[in-house]
Amino acid sequence: MRMGLAANAIHHDHDDAALFRWLRACEHGIRQLNLSLHAVGRTYAAIARVGYLEEYPGLLRYPYGHEGGLMKLVAEVVGMHEPQRTLDGAIYLINPVDPSSTFPEAVALKRQCVIHQKPFISTVASARDWIEMERIHAGLTADPGADDLHALESQTIAMIAHDAMKPQMMAYAADHFDVLARFARRVATGTxxxxxxxxxxxRGWPQDKAWVDRYQSGPMGGDAQIADLVLERRCQRAIFFEDPHVARQHEADIQLLERAVTTVTDETVCMTSPRVAARWADAVRKRVHP
Incomplete structure (x- = not known):
C-alpha cells in the first residue's frame, strides 16, 4: 500500500507533536504492513530529524509544499499511469486554524480521496485506527495498544450524510447494523x-425507544451541535458520507464539524466514504472473531 503523508507545522515542531505520537504508536505496524509513506518535504525532514522509521525504505521524500509536494499527492490519489505513482489514500494531519489547511491543494486532496473512495486521514486517532484496521485485514494479531479505539461499548458514534449520500448511509447501516449497535450511543442530524x-x-428495536439521538438538520445547525459533542470529548467516532459534487448551502457548518474533529486529533476518528467505513466495520468483526 502507498499513502501520501503530510502534517502541518504544529504537528511536528516538538518531540511530542501529533506526527510523532502517531509514529510512536504505529511504527511497528507500519513496518509490518510494509507501508510506503510518500511524505512531503517538511514532514519527511521532521521524521528524519527525530529518528523515526530509520533506514526504512518505504519512507519516500516528496518536494516541499511550496514546491508542489501536496499537489503531487493530489494527482497521485487520482492515479497516474505508472502504478508506483498511484496512492491508496492520504494521511494529512491538519492544524484547523492554519490557513494552509484551506489552500486549494489541501481541499483538493480531501475531495479526491472522497471521490475515489480512498481513506483521507486527518487526525492522530484516525491514523492509529487505520493502521490497526489494515493490520487486522492482513491477518496480524490485534495490537493491545489499539484496544481503546475498539471499546465501542463506551463510545458515541455520529452518522452524518448529505442528501445524495443518504441511501448509501442507510445501506451501510443495514449491512453493519451489528457493529453500529455495539456503540453506547449513536447520534445523527435530522433526516x-x-x-x-x-x-x-x-429490525426489532423497541418502537418507543430511539436507536439514534437526533439533532437538528444540517442547515438548521445539527452539524454545529455534533461538533460541540466532539469538542467536549463526548463523541469518539464520526462517519461522514460527503457528496463532493454539489454546492453545500451550509458549508460553514460542515467545516465547523470537520475542524472540531481535527481539533481533538487524539480523541476522534473520522471516516468519509462508504468503502472505508465498510472496511473498518469488517475489521471490527475480525478483531473480535479472528
Missing part, C-alpha cells in the same frame, strides 16, 4: 437520524 431510527425499528 438521517429519522431514517436510521426507522431502519432500527424494522
Amino acid at each position: 438521517t437520524g429519522q431514517q436510521l431510527n426507522e431502519l432500527a425499528w424494522s
Whole structure:
C-alpha cells in the first residue's frame, strides 16, 4: 500500500507533536504492513530529524509544499499511469486554524480521496485506527495498544450524510447494523437520524425507544451541535458520507464539524466514504472473531 503523508507545522515542531505520537504508536505496524509513506518535504525532514522509521525504505521524500509536494499527492490519489505513482489514500494531519489547511491543494486532496473512495486521514486517532484496521485485514494479531479505539461499548458514534449520500448511509447501516449497535450511543442530524431510527425499528428495536439521538438538520445547525459533542470529548467516532459534487448551502457548518474533529486529533476518528467505513466495520468483526 502507498499513502501520501503530510502534517502541518504544529504537528511536528516538538518531540511530542501529533506526527510523532502517531509514529510512536504505529511504527511497528507500519513496518509490518510494509507501508510506503510518500511524505512531503517538511514532514519527511521532521521524521528524519527525530529518528523515526530509520533506514526504512518505504519512507519516500516528496518536494516541499511550496514546491508542489501536496499537489503531487493530489494527482497521485487520482492515479497516474505508472502504478508506483498511484496512492491508496492520504494521511494529512491538519492544524484547523492554519490557513494552509484551506489552500486549494489541501481541499483538493480531501475531495479526491472522497471521490475515489480512498481513506483521507486527518487526525492522530484516525491514523492509529487505520493502521490497526489494515493490520487486522492482513491477518496480524490485534495490537493491545489499539484496544481503546475498539471499546465501542463506551463510545458515541455520529452518522452524518448529505442528501445524495443518504441511501448509501442507510445501506451501510443495514449491512453493519451489528457493529453500529455495539456503540453506547449513536447520534445523527435530522433526516438521517429519522431514517436510521426507522431502519432500527424494522429490525426489532423497541418502537418507543430511539436507536439514534437526533439533532437538528444540517442547515438548521445539527452539524454545529455534533461538533460541540466532539469538542467536549463526548463523541469518539464520526462517519461522514460527503457528496463532493454539489454546492453545500451550509458549508460553514460542515467545516465547523470537520475542524472540531481535527481539533481533538487524539480523541476522534473520522471516516468519509462508504468503502472505508465498510472496511473498518469488517475489521471490527475480525478483531473480535479472528
